Structures are given as structure tokens and as C-alpha cells.
Amino acid sequence: MKKLCLLFTLVSCSLPLFAQKTDRGALRGNVFDKESAQPIAFATIQLEGPETRGTTTDINGFFSIADLPAGTYRLKVTYIGYDDLQSEVSIKGGEVLFKNINLQESGQSLEEIVISGKKEQARSEIQVSKISVTPKQIRSLPSTGGQADIAQYLTVLPGVIFTGDQGGQLYIRGGSPVQNRILLDGMTIYNPFHSIGFFSIFETELIRNVDVLTGGFNAEHGGRISAIVDVKTREGNRKRLAGLVSASPFQARAMIEGPIVPLREEGGSSVSFVLAGKQALIDRLGKQLYPYVNDGDGIPFAYRDLYGKLSLMTGSGSKANFFGFNYRDGVRFAIADFNWQSSGGGMDFTLIPSNSNTVINGVLTYSTYSSRIQEADRQPRTSGINGFFASLNFINFDRHSEFRYGLELNGFRTDFQFVNFRGFKIEQIENTTELAFFLRWKRKIGPLVLEPGFRFQYYLSLNDISPEPRLGLKYNVTENFRLKAAGGWYSQNLLATVNERDVVNLFVGFLSGPEETVYKPGSTERIDHRLQKAVHGVAGFEIDLPNNIDLNVEGYYKDFTQLLALNRFKSLPQEPNYITETGKAYGIDFSAKWEAKRFYVWSAYSYAFVTRFDGQQEYPPVFDRRHNFNIVTTYQAGSKKVWELSARWNLGSGFPFTQTQGFYTVFDFSQGINTDVLTGNGTLGILYASRRNGGRLPYYHRLDVSIKRTFNLSKYAKAEIIASATNLYNRPNIFYFDRVRYQRVNQLPILPSLSMTLQF
Numbered sequence: 100m101k102k103l104c105l106l107f108t109l110v111s112c113s114l115p116l117f118a119q120k121t122d123r124g125a126l127r128g129n130v131f132d133k134e135s136a137q138p139i140a141f142a143t144i145q146l147e148g149p150e151t152r153g154t155t156t157d158i159n160g161f162f163s164i165a166d167l168p169a170g171t172y173r174l175k176v177t178y179i180g181y182d183d184l185q186s187e188v189s190i191k192g193g194e195v196l197f198k199n200i201n202l203q204e205s206g207q208s209l210e211e212i213v214i215s216g217k218k219e220q221a222r223s224e225i226q227v228s229k230i231s232v233t234p235k236q237i238r239s240l241p242s243t244g245g246q247a248d249i250a251q252y253l254t255v256l257p258g259v260i261f262t263g264d265q266g267g268q269l270y271i272r273g274g275s276p277v278q279n280r281i282l283l284d285g286m287t288i289y290n291p292f293h294s295i296g297f298f299s300i301f302e303t304e305l306i307r308n309v310d311v312l313t314g315g316f317n318a319e320h321g322g323r324i325s326a327i328v329d330v331k332t333r334e335g336n337r338k339r340l341a342g343l344v345s346a347s348p349f350q351a352r353a354m355i356e357g358p359i360v361p362l363r364e365e366g367g368s369s370v371s372f373v374l375a376g377k378q379a380l381i382d383r384l385g386k387q388l389y390p391y392v393n394d395g396d397g398i399p400f401a402y403r404d405l406y407g408k409l410s411l412m413t414g415s416g417s418k419a420n421f422f423g424f425n426y427r428d429g430v431r432f433a434i435a436d437f438n439w440q441s442s443g444g445g446m447d448f449t450l451i452p453s454n455s456n457t458v459i460n461g462v463l464t465y466s467t468y469s470s471r472i473q474e475a476d477r478q479p480r481t482s483g484i485n486g487f488f489a490s491l492n493f494i495n496f497d498r499h500s501e502f503r504y505g506l507e508l509n510g511f512r513t514d515f516q517f518v519n520f521r522g523f524k525i526e527q528i529e530n531t532t533e534l535a536f537f538l539r540w541k542r543k544i545g546p547l548v549l550e551p552g553f554r555f556q557y558y559l560s561l562n563d564i565s566p567e568p569r570l571g572l573k574y575n576v577t578e579n580f581r582l583k584a585a586g587g588w589y590s591q592n593l594l595a596t597v598n599e600r601d602v603v604n605l606f607v608g609f610l611s612g613p614e615e616t617v618y619k620p621g622s623t624e625r626i627d628h629r630l631q632k633a634v635h636g637v638a639g640f641e642i643d644l645p646n647n648i649d650l651n652v653e654g655y656y657k658d659f660t661q662l663l664a665l666n667r668f669k670s671l672p673q674e675p676n677y678i679t680e681t682g683k684a685y686g687i688d689f690s691a692k693w694e695a696k697r698f699y700v701w702s703a704y705s706y707a708f709v710t711r712f713d714g715q716q717e718y719p720p721v722f723d724r725r726h727n728f729n730i731v732t733t734y735q736a737g738s739k740k741v742w743e744l745s746a747r748w749n750l751g752s753g754f755p756f757t758q759t760q761g762f763y764t765v766f767d768f769s770q771g772i773n774t775d776v777l778t779g780n781g782t783l784g785i786l787y788a789s790r791r792n793g794g795r796l797p798y799y800h801r802l803d804v805s806i807k808r809t810f811n812l813s814k815y816a817k818a819e820i821i822a823s824a825t826n827l828y829n830r831p832n833i834f835y836f837d838r839v840r841y842q843r844v845n846q847l848p849i850l851p852s853l854s855m856t857l858q859f
Contacts, residue, residue, distance in 0.1 A: 124190035125456055125496075127163035128198035129416055130156050130176060136337040136362050136369075139178055139202060140233075140308070141220060146188075148172030155220055158231070158308040158331070161416065165456045166498035176200050195454050197415055221641060222578070223543060225550050225571040227585035228272075228316070228637050228653060230256055232309040239699055239733045241745040241805035243297040244349030244381075245821035245854020249309055249330070250292055250299035255729040255747065257688035257703040258313045258655070260722055262754070263799070263834055264296045264825075264846045268607070270722040272313045273657050273684020273709040274325020276607060277595035278631070282329045284408075284422050285462035286443045289484055289609065290470070291328075294430035294437065295381065295400040295847075297349070297825070302375040302406055304343060304354055307333040314655050315585030315637035318537040318552030318569045319492065319503060324589040324633035324659065334410035334420065335373035337362040341815065347854030348384050352377040359409075367414040376405045392848060402428040419448040439470035445488075458494045460505075463487075470607075480518070482608035486511025492537075504538035515608050517596060517665065525665060525676050531560035531592055531611040539569070546575040550585075558592050561612055563628045565590040579643035586636040594631060596665040612663060613677045620679050621714025626661065634658045649692045657684040662711070682711040682720075697740065699733040718791040719755045726752045743807040751799040755792035759785060759838050785838060801846075802827040816859045825850045 130142045138160025145153045149170040156162045169192040176184045181202040190196060220226075238247045240255070253269065254261040260270040268276045269292070281288040283301065291299045312320065312327040320327045335356035342355040356373035385397035392398050408422040423444030430437050445464025452459070467485035492505025510532040517525045539552035550571040557564050569587030576582060592612045612629040619626055639653030659682035666678045686707030693700040709723040728750045736742040762785055788794075805823035812818060825847065826832075832846035 122169070122192045124167050124169055124192055124194045124196065125163065125165040126167060126172075126174075126188060126190060126196050126198070127161070127416075127451070127496075128200055130160045130162070130178070130200045130202060132181075133201035133203045134338075136201075137333060138307075139181070142176055142178040142181075142202070145175040145177075146172045147175070148190075155223075161458075163456070163458075163496040165496045174198075176202065178202060181205055193454065195456065197451070197453075199414060199416075221643075222575050222581065223548060225317075225541075225548060225573050225583060225585060227571055227573075227583045227639070228258075228312060228314040228655065230311045230313070232256075232311065234303055234306050237303055237306070239701075239745065240731060241747050241803040241825075242807070242821050242823055242854070243803060243825050244347040244850075244852045245805070245823050246298075246345060246347055246350065246352065246856070247303050248298045249301050249303065249306065251297060253311065253328070254749065255701065255703060255731055256311055256313075257651075257653075257690045257705050258686075258707070259311070260724050260727060260751070261296065262722065263832065268292075268722070269328075271311075271326035271328075272655055272686070273659075273682070273707070274323075275595065275720070275722065277593055277609065278323055278325035278591065278633075280320070280323040280327050282327070283424065283443075284330070284332055284420070284445070284464070285447055285488065285490070286422075286424075286445055286464040286466045287486065287488060288443075288466065289441065289468035290439060290607075293379075293400065293402045293426075294428050295349070295379075295398070295402075298377075298402075300404050300406075300424065300426045300441070301330055302332075302352070302354065302377070302404070305332045305373060305375055305406065305408075307331045314657060315571065315587065315635045316569075317550060317571055317585070317587070318539045318554040318567070319505070321507070321535050321537065321554050321556055321567070321589070322509060322533065322591050322593075324591050324631055325657065332406075332408060332422070333373075334412065334418075335371035335408065337369040337371045337412070339815075341859060343856060343858040345854065345856035347380075347821075348388050348852045349381045350377050350379050352856075362412075369410075369412050371410050371412075372408065373410075374405075374407045376403070378403050389848075389850060392850075393844075398847070399431045400428075401430075402426065415453070416451040417449060419446060421446045436473045437471070439468065441466065441468040443467060456496045458496075459491070460494070461489075461491045463489045468609075479516075480608065481514075481516045483514040484511055484609040499543045501541040502538070503540075505536075507533075507535040507537070509533040509535070511593070511611070513609050513611050515610050517608055527610050527613070529560075529611045529614075531558070533558050533592060548573040548575075552587070556590055558612070558630065561592065561614075561629050563630055565628075565630060565632070581641045582638075583640065584636075584638040586634070588632070588634055590630045590632045592630055594663045615675065615677070617663065617675060617677050617679055619714075620681060620712060626679055628661070629663070631662050632660045634660060647694045651690045652687070654687045655685060659683065659711075664713075678713060680711050680713045682709070684709045697735040700731070702728075702730040704728045713791075716791060718793075721754055721756060721792060723755055723792075724751050724753075726750070739811075741809045741811075743809070744805075745807075746802070746804045748802045749800060753796035753798055756794050756796060757790075757792050758788040758794040760788045761786040762839075796833055799830075799832045799846075801825075801830055801832065816857070818858075819856045821854045821856075823852055823854070825852075 130139045140158045142156045144162050149168040152164050154162050154164055167190050169190055171189050174186050174188050182205050237249055237252045240251050258272040262268045271279050281291045308331050310329040316327055337358050340357035345352040354375040358371045360370040362369035379402045381398045382401040404426040406424045410420045412418040425442040427440045443466030447462045450459040465487045469483040471481045473479045488509050490507040495502040512530045515527045534557045537554040541550045552569040554567040567588040571585035573583040594610050595607045617626050635657050637655045642650045662680040688705045690703040705727045710717050711720050731747045733745045803825050804827055805821055807821045810818045826849050829849040834844045834846045836843050
């Protein structure tokens with residue numbers, strides 16, 4: 100702890116090094132929507148004066164232009180759909196001038212596509228294997244049950260594999276769910292999806308932005324070896340009371356937001372709140388509305404979500420947020436019963452010091468997750484994990500560069516009980532702590548954008564150190580053609596396990612790196628460390644084609660140099676509980692986007708290979724999908740675009756699974772020589788095929804459609820009625836298979852629905 104305090108002190112003392120030069124100044128600020136006071140991302144900022152400079156706002160509406168000669172400038176702020184704003188600003192030597200800028204929505208209807216600040220961001224940001232998703236894009240999908248959700252959008256991204264409608268899991272470019280870090284306002288979310296895979300715990304109307312980093316991410320992200328999904332929510336309305344209510348056969352939603360201390364017209368401090376919740380209805384209405392599902396037993400999914408946020412904002416751009424969530428989930432079939440629940444809370448802050456080009460961010464959160472599965476013929480499996488996360492990071496802006504560095508402290512506790520398919524019980528109750536220091540420097544040199552980084556990860560509980568260099572770069576060949584590449588070293592201490600009985604994955608248990616002796620794959624040689632590690636390499640290009648068509652191509656290679664797993668071959672008590680594996684994931688992703696006056700088309704295709712080696716054989720894991728194709732299209736009709744038609748089609752090749760070879764009776768001989776092996780009743784054992792995951796499930800494909808009609812009731816109020824159909828041509832995609840009973844449960848059949856949402 101003394102070392103941690105010393106590091107914080109050293110970092111804090113370094114702030115004066117980034118003080119503004121006395122002969123030059125800086126301009127920074129936030130751009131807001133004048134009516135709603137919500138930040139405007141990717142607005143264009145231009146300065147004309149002693150020097151001509153420009154930039155764009157980030158996702159929080161923040162901008163910074165440093166190293167400006169003293170003098171008077173003409174400031175121009177533009178964004179599509181808003182009136183331009185022009186004003187005169189005076190920059191003094193040694194001064195950092197802060198301005199809050201409010202843009203008025205344009206009263207004119209824009210019928211032409213205008214290149215926005217996103218184009219400039221594409222030229223100045225690395226953005227390798229990074230996809231940023233906004234609520235508008237989420238709502239462009241056909242809305243299952245009439246209600247859009249990020250869970251439905253993530254499945255159309257290149258490199259992302261989703262296992263299905265029910266109890267779905269997310270796999271990103273060869274990484275299992277535990278190798279993907281899911282964040283909600285800095286909180287670690289261990290399972291973001293509900294039992295019905297159409298919906299997540301995230302409220303679409305509260306999302307500000309979602310960054311999906313599918314590989315090659317830089318040093319500010321750590322603790323996972325495959326991918327990062329970072330969900331950020333917005334603040335509540337700072338000017339007026341607002342909200343929504345929504346109902347469909349699947350769920351009911353409600354949200355209320357507003358100011359506690361309203362924002363003044365000319366800017367300044369404010370305090371606002373937002374509360375949101377949703378409740379499943381499908382478990383109560385399924386039998387009546389969809390009697391053909393599950394042989395008339397209905398759709399047995401039940402869940403409830405709650406989320407709240409309190410935001411304090413100042414006129415100088417500094418702010419603090421306090422937030423918390425709770426959700427419960429479960430599904431009950433005749434052959435299995437699953438339940439899980441999660442909760443958490445925390446705070447974050449942004450501090451913008453005066454007369455310094457440095458911005459300070461901090462996060463302190465806590466989250467917990469527990470799950471349980473009870474199968475009809477097996478002992479229950481349970482898993483629990485809870486942990487905290489704290490970070491403090493600094494961003495320094497210069498004329499052509501950006502320097503980011505910080506500290507992170509992470510700790511969690513695991514409580515796990517599992518009985519493998521050979522009847523051996525494995526338990527773990529473990530506490531672990533991790534400390535990390537990172538730095539990242541971005542420099543623009545002509546057409547080249549360079550972004551080296553370094554992360555130092557110290558696993559206190561295991562006494563292991565992991566130095567992790569990272570690098571990203573982009574070269575602007577022309578204004579519309581860009582080459583890019585990224586890579587680095589990655590590590591994590593969290594692992595998960597699955598049961599080979601599961602043809603389709605449902606239960607995932609969480610464990611930390613074991614303290615017991617573990618050996619290298621297929622040998623008796625001890626491993627050098629008890630971490631999971633990987634090396635990433637990504638390269639590709641971006642093209643801005645005529646007629647607003649964007650094309651992105653990326654090839655990737657992930658070398659999982661060490662993976663830890665439960666010992667599925669354990670047949671004697673003295674054998675180790677854990678084994679090591681290695682793995683590789685490689686492939687190529689194509690994505691294309693076309694935007695026109697009323698059309699929006701997005702398509703993505705992934706061709707991928709994923710393998711694991713356990714010391715005995717190389718095999719494909721259960722999420723290895725060779726081909727995955729998605730196409731999404733949206734068309735707006737009517738003179739005021741009050742009609743919207745959407746469609747999405749997904750095609751995926753079959754997942755692998757280990758085939759069943761036979762069955763046998765198992766006796767535990769707990770009564771010694773008195774065990775009756777002739778007439779007694781033992782448990783049923785399964786003989787698996789010698790080749791692991793040698794079989795393949797059928798292809799998966801599905802078509803979803805929706806039609807939306809919007810009614811504008813007043814300046815702030817509107818109603819939406821959405822008719823939708825999921826799995827329109829009723830494809831029987833497999834969900835779950837009970838080997839012992841030889842029973843198959845399919846994904847959901849065609850599900851038509853009608854929903855209504857009222858916003859005010």
C-alpha cells in the first residue's frame with residue numbers, strides 16, 4: 100500500500116510539468132445542444148487568427164486546442180443539423196480559456212448528407228479494431244419486441260459471435276466471454292445479457308456511447324486478453340423533467356430524468372438525476388401470446404433491471420457522477436433451471452484544472468455477480484464473484500500530441516463450486532488484487548499518426564509481473580484512404596470454465612489464477628507463471644468511397660500463449676484441478692456502410708479460425724464459427740420521415756461440439772466392498788468421442804423485420820408504435836441439447852409483436 104501511495108504522489112507532483120507556456124495560450128470547452136444541454140460529439144471547431152487551427156469534439160462534447168499564440172481569433176463551431184455559431188475570442192499568453200458553447204438545432208430540413216467531424220476523427224485517430232456505437236445506430240436495427248437494445252446491435256459487428264436468443268454469450272475474435280471486459284461507467288459487468296438474448300442490462304435511452312475494441316487495444320485498457328466493451332451512460336436532463344414509458348409483449352420499461360439544480364441559460368453548475376428500470380413480461384404473457392413455443396409451456400424468462408445516476412456539473416467543465424445498478428435474471432426449463440443476479444455502484448469524476456493543459460479523470464466502482472444452474476440429473480453448479488476497481492488517469496494536450504497516463508487498482512473475490520463430468524468436485528474461494536500503471540502517447544507527424552503505449556501489470560496475489568508494450572499507427576495515404584495497424588501484449592488473472600456436457604454453452608463459472616502447481620500442456624514441466632497471456636497483431640485499411648460509402652477491412656492474429664482451464668481429464672483425486680492450453684485466433688473482417696437521404700445499409704462479413712491445444716490434441720472451441728455474415732438496412736418514408744422500415748439478416752456456420760459415443764453406469768464405491776454393483780443404481784456416465792469438438796451443429800440463420808410509426812405530439816412529446824417479427828421465416832436454430840434424455844430445445848421461433856413507447 101505504501102508503494103501505491105508513493106506512485107499517486109509522484110503522478111500528482113508531475114502536473115506542474117504540463118503547465119501552459121507563458122507566451123502561448125489554449126482554448127478548450129464543451130459543445131452542448133442548447134435545448135437539451137446534452138453534449139454534441141464530433142462537432143467541428145475552427146479558429147482563425149494568428150494561426151489557423153481546428154479540431155473536433157470527443158464523445159463527451161469536449162475539445163482542446165493547445166499551444167496557441169496570444170491574440171484574437173474568430174471561433175466557428177459547426178455540426179450537421181445545427182445553426183453555425185461564430186464568435187470572437189482573445190487568447191492571452193499563459194492562459195487556458197474555457198468556453199461552454201450551445202448550438203441551436205436548425206429549423207431547416209437537411210436533405211443532403213454532409214461530411215461531419217467523424218471524417219476528421221477517422222483521419223486523426225488510430226481506431227484499429229475499434230467500433231463506436233451510438234443510440235441512433237442501435238435504434239436503426241429491427242427492434243425485437245419493438246424495443247432496441249445494444250445486445251441486438253453487438254451481434255452485427257464484424258468479429259463478434261453471439262450464441263443465440265436464449266442465454267447467449269458474446270465471443271469476440273477468438274476470445275471467450277471471460278476474456279472480454281464489459282464495462283458500464285467503469286464498473287466491471289460479468290454477464291451483461293439477459294436469459295433472453297435480445298436484451299441486455301443496459302438502457303438504450305441512457306447510452307451515450309459504446310466502444311467495442313475487438314483487439315490490439317492500447318495501454319489504458321488491461322485485465323483482459325481478447326476485447327473490451329466500454330459502455331458510457333449520459334447525464335440526466337439538466338433543464339427539464341423528462342422521461343419515457345414503453346411496453347411490449349417482452350418487457351415494460353420506464354425512465355424519469357430531470358434537474359435537481361437546473362442549468363442556467365448561459366451555462367454554469369447543475370445537478371441532475373436519472374432513474375430507469377425494466378421488467379420482463381414474456382414469462383407472464385408467453386403462454387397466451389405464443390402458445391406454440393416450448394410445447395405450450397410459454398417462454399420462461401424472468402428478469403428485472405434498475406439503474407440510477409446523479410450528476411454534478413460545473414461551468415468550467417469539471418463534473419462528478421454517482422451511479423448504481425441491480426438486476427436479476429432466470430430461466431426455467433423442464434430439464435434445467437438457471438438463475439443469476441448482479442449489482443454494483445460507484446462514482447467517476449473529471450477535473451479540468453485552470454492554466455494547465457491536463458485533464459484528470461478518476462473512477463471508483465464495486466460490482467458483484469452470482470449464478471447457479473440446476474440440471475434434472477446433476478448436482479448444482481454455482482459461481483460468485485465480486486470486486487472493486489479504482490483508477491486515476493491524466494491526459495495532457497499539446498499541439499500535435501496527446502499524452503495519457505494513470506494508475507489502476509483492481510481486486511476481486513471468487514467463490515466457485517463445480518462437479519466435472521467424471522464426478523470430481525472442484526471448489527475455489529480466492530481473493531486477488533492487481534495493480535497497474537500505464538502510459539500512452541499519441542503524435543501526429545504529417546500524414547502519420549503514431550500511438551505507442553506501455554502497461555505495467557502487477558498481480559499481487561500471484562506475485563507475478565507482466566510488462567505489456569502496445570503500439571498503434573495510422574497512415575493517411577490520401578484524404579479518403581488510410582492504412583492502420585496495432586498490436587501488443589496482454590494478460591489477465593480471471594478464468595472461466597464450461598462443462599463438456601453442454602452442446603450449447605449456458606453456465607460459465609469464474610475463478611482466479613490457481614495457487615496450486617500447474618503444468619505446461621501435455622507435460623510434467625511447471626508453468627513459468629499462472630496468468631493467461633496473449634499477443635495481438637491487427638492490420639487493415641479504410642476507404643471513403645463516393646456516395647457516402649465507407650469500407651473497412653482488417654486482418655488479425657491473436658496468439659494465446661497460455662490459457663488456464665479446469666482439468667476435464669481428471670479421473671483420480673491426486674491429479675491437478677487445472678491444466679494449461681494454448682490457442683490461436685486469426686481471420687479477416689469486412690464491413691461496409693452506406694448512408695443516403697433515407698437509406699442506411701450496414702453489412703459485415705467475418706472469415707475466422709479459432710483453435711486450442713490442450714497437450715493432447717488441437718481442437719476448435721465451442722464458439723469457432725467459420726463464416727458469419729450480417730446485413731442491416733433501414734428506410735425512412737413519408738414527407739417528415741415518420742415511417743421507418745428495418746430489416747436484419749444473419750447467417751452463421753455451425754458451432755462445434757463433442758459427440759456422444761455411449762453411456763455407462765458409474766458407482767462411487769462409497770460403501771467400499773459392500774457396494775452393490777449388480778443390482779444397485781449408479782449414476783449415468785457419458786462416453787465422449789475421442790476427438791474433442793469433432794462435430795458441427797447446423798448453420799444458423801434468421802431474419803428480423805420491424806415497421807415504426809412516429810407521432811409528434813408536441814415540442815417534447817412523441818409516441819412510437821412498432822410492429823416487429825423475429826425469426827420471420829421460422830428457422831429452427833438449436834439452443835440447448837440434453838445428452839442423457841436426447842432432447843433438443845431450439846432457439847425462439849417466429850415471434851410477432853406490437854409495442855408502444857411514449858416520450859415526454
